[in-house]
Amino acid sequence: MDRIRTVAIDCLRGLDYFHRRGICLLDIKPENLLLRMPGGEVALADLGLAARTDSSGRLLSNDWAGTPVYMAPEVIAEGGKKKKQQQPQQACRRVAPPAAPTKRAKRIALTSKMDMFALGKSLRRCSGQGRMLVAREEGGFAELQAFLGFLMEPNPAKRPTASRALLHPFLVQQQEQQLQQ
Numbered sequence: 001m002d003r004i005r006t007v008a009i010d011c012l013r014g015l016d017y018f019h020r021r022g023i024c025l026l027d028i029k030p031e032n033l034l035l036r037m038p039g040g041e042v043a044l045a046d047l048g049l050a051a052r053t054d055s056s057g058r059l060l061s062n063d064w065a066g067t068p069v070y071m072a073p074e075v076i077a078e079g080g081k082k083k084k085q086q087q088p089q090q091a092c093r094r095v096a097p098p099a100a101p102t103k104r105a106k107r108i109a110l111t112s113k114m115d116m117f118a119l120g121k122s123l124r125r126c127s128g129q130g131r132m133l134v135a136r137e138e139g140g141f142a143e144l145q146a147f148l149g150f151l152m153e154p155n156p157a158k159r160p161t162a163s164r165a166l167l168h169p170f171l172v173q174q175q176e177q178q179l180q181q
Contacts, residue, residue, distance in 0.1 A: 001140045004127050007033065008147070009171055010042035011119055016162035018044070019112045022053045026065045028118035030126050057112040057161070072117035074110060074156050113159040120151030143170045 011033060018025060027049040034043045049065035066075065127144065147170035153159040165171075 001144065004123065004144065005171055006040070007042050007126060008119075008123055009166065011044060011123075012162045012166050012171075014042075014044040015112075015115055015119065016166070018050075019053070019057060019115070019162055022055070023047075023050050024053050024057070024059060024112040025050050025115050027067060027070075028115050028122055029067050029070045030122050033122065033126070053112050059110045059112075066114070066118065070118040070121045072114040072156065072159075073154050075114055109156075111156060113156045113161070116151050116159050116162065116165065117153075117156075120148050123151070124148050140170070146170065 011028075015025070015028075025044060025047060027046060028044070032044065032046045034045045035041075036043055051063065051065070052060045054060060068076075147168050150160060150168055151165060160168075
């Protein structure tokens, strides 16, 4: 359980760094979380699909990218009907035509909070479905589930920023221990 916390903390610190600088990574997935040795820190990798954001975290273009299985619900909604993917682990990019004014419902803004959803799905996958039983035995399973639900909040307006997610009770104790070392 401590390893999951450490991975989450390292990733959130990295995302906070990028998001504060107006960069949304758009392709967070387990394959893009690299373990550094000898310290065991986790680094975010593969910035090939990253996009610029404004000061509120909103993407500056209508383009979106990422690996479909890790995409936030608002990206799937923006892209239309979810299509069956031949290779769901492979990243893709969609370049939107210039938006035409329309009287339809207001479109959901695509923001850097898409990275938070993808991180939640990645952490859930890293913790492993079979290993969840181990997490239950170790204790902290309910806290882990609450934390993942926090990151994968379906409503992007309610989804946390990276800096806010670092304050979640699931992570606070681990961070305090790291500071003491």
